[in-house]
Amino acid sequence: MPAEFHLGAAQERAYYDLHENSLEDPGYRRFLSRCAVPLLEALPAASRGLDFGCGPAPLLAKMLSEAGHSVSIYDAFYAPDTSVLEESFDFIVATEVVEHLSAPGEILELLWSRLNPGGLLALMTKLVISPERFASWHYIRDPTHICFFSERTFAWLADRLGARMRLADRDVVFLRK
Numbered sequence: 001m002p003a004e005f006h007l008g009a010a011q012e013r014a015y016y017d018l019h020e021n022s023l024e025d026p027g028y029r030r031f032l033s034r035c036a037v038p039l040l041e042a043l044p045a046a047s048r049g050l051d052f053g054c055g056p057a058p059l060l061a062k063m064l065s066e067a068g069h070s071v072s073i074y075d076a077f078y079a080p081d082t083s084v085l086e087e088s089f090d091f092i093v094a095t096e097v098v099e100h101l102s103a104p105g106e107i108l109e110l111l112w113s114r115l116n117p118g119g120l121l122a123l124m125t126k127l128v129i130s131p132e133r134f135a136s137w138h139y140i141r142d143p144t145h146i147c148f149f150s151e152r153t154f155a156w157l158a159d160r161l162g163a164r165m166r167l168a169d170r171d172v173v174f175l176r177k
Helices: 009-016 026-042 059-066 082-086 104-113 151-161
Strands: 048-052 070-074 089-095 115-124 164-169 172-176
Touching (some): 048 059, 104 115, 151 172
Parallel strands (some): 048 070
Antiparallel strands (some): 115 172, 164 172
């Protein structure tokens, strides 16, 4: 999305504040399980991770912690402590985040640099299926969604990073370092 169509930080935050996700919401837990379940199957016990873009209710971090992992959180609006971005991790997860990034290449390379060898970058975002379906896709109507990805995009990224890519679920991509 061209920069002139990006929301300002205050407008973006106000839009996110409309979401009704909570730590107690079983529907939200079910939604995040699409990423959490295959991630938990892929992780060694007691791994150290980062929930990047956790939002106001870091339920995924809680779910992974309940399974015995240590999880730090970062969110530009709700948990803005950038010192966690200087640490290294066994896994980094970003659910419904990358479509909001104005500089996705820079952020994904930063996250990749924070992964330990053998680490896993787990990304969850709706994937573009075809140019024909893109035009009428509900996902492009969200004013905070400013970049879009396809399976082919992630294959290109995996090649660029020297990663092994796996589609863990529809719209859930794992990149192994």
